[in-house]
């Protein structure tokens with residue numbers, strides 16, 4: 001007999017109300033997979049964008065629609081991070097036992113907004129140390145993978161360098177600030193005034209209130225310029241920021257539109273400065289690194305709010321506003 005589970009299903013693109021808790025078949029595993037009983041997950045800006053079909057660039061929107069589903073979403077359960085316990089093991093899986101506490105990443109397959117989700121045993125799921133709480137773990141991967149991708153891999157941020165983080169209080173920014181400080185960089189954080197104390201508590205050295213000042217109009221001395229600008233909001237462009245950057249500075253936009261795509265190619269031909277962007281994915285190395293960073297206390301995912309599973313549409317509504325302080329967590333079952 002088919003086992004059933006509750007899942008947050010969206011059968012069409014639209015407002016938060018399209019997400020409904022529905023009974024669906026529990027997924028089955030292949031020999032190299034595990035089934036995770038999900039305790040907590042996060043509703044990210046990525047989930048909210050897919051649900052609402054709010055893709056920043058018309059070009060990407062057109063291409064992505066073929067992949068995600070032209071008339072309706074092909075994969076109707078969102079969610080890319082699952083914290084829980086191993087419920088079932090594939091025949092080839094040796095690294096885990098039933099009941100192990102784990103963090104799993106489902107990436108493009110999604111499906112974590114459900115009572116059970118499948119993950120590849122080799123690399124997409126890892127043991128979760130006790131020091132990391134369930135809610136923190138659920139908020140680790142979205143912003144954390146982006147921080148490693150943009151600041152470490154693309155920006156090659158080094159100790160002593162200066163970074164400007166635009167959107168410093170959000171999911172990407174709040175872990176970006178902590179990661180940059182962990183490396184030993186000097187961090188200037190851009191967010192609204194009420195969030196300044198929060199980003200300072202994460203380690204930011206300086207703050208700018210975008211509601212009071214257009215930071216792109218600043219004139220900076222050479223020693224104040226930024227080696228990297230991590231733009232997580234999509235409100236400022238390379239052209240607006242380049243005079244704030246060092247001669248070899250990198251502009252790192254997490255929200256990519258057509259101009260940024262052209263600048264990726266164009267900029268290095270005419271300038272020592274660069275624009276570097278792409279899509280941050282959680283690979284096995286990032287999963288392990290992020291767990292180590294969180295276990296050591298170098299980064300602690302910020303929790304904006306925690307919703308019960310039945311209120312997941314409400315969680316989407318909150319994420320849609322674009323002003324969360326870190327991560328929005330949804331609890332699905334007890335630890």
Ligand SMILES: NC(=O)c1ccc[n+]([C@@H]2O[C@H](COP(=O)([O-])OP(=O)(O)OC[C@H]3O[C@@H](n4cnc5c(N)ncnc54)[C@H](OP(=O)(O)O)[C@@H]3O)[C@@H](O)[C@H]2O)c1
Nearest residue numbers: 045167168169170171172191192195210254279280322323
């Ligand atoms: N390329 C990739 O691989 C990748 C990966 C993950 C996410 N993303 C994208 O990254 C973006 C950020 O995601 P998130 O989860 O961090 O969002 P979020 O949690 O909603 O954070 C939004 C941040 O932007 C700030 N903000 C809002 N309006 C602003 C404005 N006009 N000027 C400057 N700052 C402003 C907010 O500060 P206040 O609340 O203080 O206003 C907050 O710090 C999303 O669009 C997401 O799709 C891209």
